[in-house]
Amino acid sequence: MNKLLVKILWGKQSFFQLVLTMIALVIGVSLMAVTINLYLNFKDLLSDNDAFSNNYLVVNKSVGYLNTFGFSSTTFDDDEIADIKGNPLILDAEGFKANQFDVELKTGEPINLRMEIYFESISKKYIDKVPSTWTWKEGEEVVPIIMSTEFYNLMSFGFTPTKKGIPQIPKSLLLNKTFDLYIRGEKGEKRMKTQIVGYSDRINSLIVPQEFLNWANANIGKGKTGTYSRVMLEVEDASSPGLNKYLEENGYVTNKDQLLSGSGKTKIKLFLSVLGLIGGLIVILTLNTLVMNIQLLVSKAKAELKMLFSLGYRLKTLFGYMFYGFLVMQLLPLILIFVLLPLINSGIQSGLNEFMPNFVLETSMEVMLIPVGVFVLSVVVMALFLKRFLRLSVLSD
Amino acid sequence: MDKIIFDKVIPLPVKETFSPLSDVWGKEVTFDQGLNFHVCAPSGTGKTTLSHILYGLRHDYNGEVLMDDKKAKNFSPDQWSLLRQTRISIIYQDLKLLEEYTGIENIQIKNRLTNFFTTEEIIAHADKLGITRLLEKPCKQMSRGERQRVCILRALSQPFKYLILDEAFSHLDEGNTNKGIALINEIAQKNSAGVISCNLFEDSHFNYHKKLKL
Numbered sequence: 345m346n347k348l349l350v351k352i353l354w355g356k357q358s359f360f361q362l363v364l365t366m367i368a369l370v371i372g373v374s375l376m377a378v379t380i381n382l383y384l385n386f387k388d389l390l391s392d393n394d395a396f397s398n399n400y401l402v403v404n405k406s407v408g409y410l411n412t413f414g415f416s417s418t419t420f421d422d423d424e425i426a427d428i429k430g431n432p433l434i435l436d437a438e439g440f441k442a443n444q445f446d447v448e449l450k451t452g453e454p455i456n457l458r459m460e461i462y463f464e465s466i467s468k469k470y471i472d473k474v475p476s477t478w479t480w481k482e483g484e485e486v487v488p489i490i491m492s493t494e495f496y497n498l499m500s501f502g503f504t505p506t507k508k509g510i511p512q513i514p515k516s517l518l519l520n521k522t523f524d525l526y527i528r529g530e531k532g533e534k535r536m537k538t539q540i541v542g543y544s545d546r547i548n549s550l551i552v553p554q555e556f557l558n559w560a561n562a563n564i565g566k567g568k569t570g571t572y573s574r575v576m577l578e579v580e581d582a583s584s585p586g587l588n589k590y591l592e593e594n595g596y597v598t599n600k601d602q603l604l605s606g607s608g609k610t611k612i613k614l615f616l617s618v619l620g621l622i623g624g625l626i627v628i629l630t631l632n633t634l635v636m637n638i639q640l641l642v643s644k645a646k647a648e649l650k651m652l653f654s655l656g657y658r659l660k661t662l663f664g665y666m667f668y669g670f671l672v673m674q675l676l677p678l679i680l681i682f683v684l685l686p687l688i689n690s691g692i693q694s695g696l697n698e699f700m701p702n703f704v705l706e707t708s709m710e711v712m713l714i715p716v717g718v719f720v721l722s723v724v725v726m727a728l729f730l731k732r733f734l735r736l737s738v739l740s741d
Numbered sequence: 742m743d744k745i746i747f748d749k750v751i752p753l754p755v756k757e758t759f760s761p762l763s764d765v766w767g768k769e770v771t772f773d774q775g776l777n778f779h780v781c782a783p784s785g786t787g788k789t790t791l792s793h794i795l796y797g798l799r800h801d802y803n804g805e806v807l808m809d810d811k812k813a814k815n816f817s818p819d820q821w822s823l824l825r826q827t828r829i830s831i832i833y834q835d836l837k838l839l840e841e842y843t844g845i846e847n848i849q850i851k852n853r854l855t856n857f858f859t860t861e862e863i864i865a866h867a868d869k870l871g872i873t874r875l876l877e878k879p880c881k882q883m884s885r886g887e888r889q890r891v892c893i894l895r896a897l898s899q900p901f902k903y904l905i906l907d908e909a910f911s912h913l914d915e916g917n918t919n920k921g922i923a924l925i926n927e928i929a930q931k932n933s934a935g936v937i938s939c940n941l942f943e944d945s946h947f948n949y950h951k952k953l954k955l
Contacts (some may be wrong), residue, residue, distance in 0.1 A: 651835065654796075654798060657854065
């Protein structure tokens with residue numbers, strides 16, 4: 345390394361300005377990374393894993409006296425579902441199929457619990473988390489179940505504590521345990537096995553694969569098709585007044601709280617989208633600042649660069665000595681960001697925990713890749729502009 | 742590079758004013774390697790322009806300059822850099838020193854390109870020019886004559902076949918001029934190089950093989 349060359353090219357630059365550029369980079373990239381991290385975290389919370397997501401609603405018909413005496417039915421038929429699908433506010437709808445046979449579950453030793461349960465089934469697209477093991481083919485003995493988290497909570501915190509000798513079992517321990525299953529209907533009976541393979545926050549039911557329910561209803565149960573106990577709706581905005589009115593007019597019932605919370609969530613989503621947008625803008629501004637800084641630094645050293653070139657220094661040599669300086673300038677903020685990000689995140693975490701005690705802010709790999717991505721991008725931008733500015737200032741008269 | 746040929750070169754700055762009696766502009770001239778040329782050029786006839794064309798700093802001329810039978814106009818910046826590192830050196834009229842830096846730094850920035858001289862050699866040559874005590878002094882504190890001698894030593898701190906002198910001794914007294922000429926002759930002979938010395942008046946600084954008028 346030619347120390348004299350470093351001294352000549354960088355000696356004139358003001359240290360203060362370089363530090364300012366670095367600080368701008370740290371702030372810009374950190375803000376963006378934190379914003380996107382928050383966005384990713386809340387996005388998860390607001391849509392896919394949320395029981396009260398405003399994109400999905402479960403509706404049923406209200407139960408009146410007529411139902412009790414058997415004069416009216418609370419089930420939906422295909423025509424009603426077609427009518428629901430026809431509403432422009434509803435993106436899609438599907439009825440839950442229910443079991444048309446008796447189901448008995450036996451836990452076996454040591455708890456030895458025996459209970460009558462029910463099954464429902466719906467397409468995968470409506471289920472928030474579908475484990476790969478949630479499949480069934482005719483001939484298979486084990487029926488996989490996705491259990492509602494709410495159902496687990498009822499059992500674990502409502503039922504179990506009142507029964508002596510039945511321990512509370514953690515969610516994860518219950519997974520993939522095999523239980524005995526006994527199904528009995530008009531056309532026959534069968535002993536099978538069952539496993540809980542996953543939990544759902546969205547659907548309050550015990551959900552089995554459609555293949556199983558179709559087979560069992562046809563071969564064990566009544567074999568009747570075209571009736572559905574409840575209907576799942578996929579909607580654009582659950583809080584829309586039009587949708588509310590439609591449901592009311594048809595006598596359909598859904599969770600009112602769910603509808604109310606929908607509008608708040610839309611606002612949070614909007615807010616986060618704006619934050620994300622600001623993050624993107626900051627990056628563009630940061631890159632712009634970087635380009636202007638390069639231009640400034642090159643123009644400050646213009647006389648020296650011209651002279652060095654006329655002495656016989658090659659453009660690539662001059663480029664290299666300027667480039668490595670800028671590279672160091674940007675590596676330092678990158679390292680600083682990696683130190684700062686976990687600190688900022690833990691600060692946000694403790695802030696959020698004041699009103700969301702159970703919220704865990706996860707820092708995903710993608711978020712840590714953002715500073716690296718911005719670094720790579722800025723190095724490319726820097727190289728392109730540096731080359732251009734260098735040629736312009738050295739070769740100009 | 743055996744020779745540099747000027748084929749009817751007319752620089753744009755002197756296009757309207759150059760003398761038809763000029764030996765260089767608009768004529769064919771060959772600068773053979775290893776020979777010494779004297780270019781006598783009164784003010785405004787394009788003396789510095791000639792130096793800069795030879796050194797690749799300006800390309801605004803009609804006609805062609807051929808180096809190694811290749812058109813110099815087509816050389817890339819990189820090719821010029823390599824020529825300036827190993828073939829052609831120049832003592833500028835306007836010196837072009839880094840004013841903030843010391844004499845030795847100004848010489849080393851050239852020398853480091855090829856590590857032509859050791860530091861000891863630079864000091865020995867500086868001694869011959871009488872500038873040893875100036876080596877650690879920033880150029881801005883030097884007199885014009887002192888700077889000119891730093892500039893001479895800087896130009897010699899590389900391998901070269903052609904040394905272009907653009908009024909290289911304009912601010913030196915006779916004694917210092919002779920010291921400069923002696924050192925240039927010594928280094929040029931080691932390099933088997935020739936000088937192209939441009940001056941306002943006719944001089945006899947070097948053993949000229951050819952004298953040209955601009």
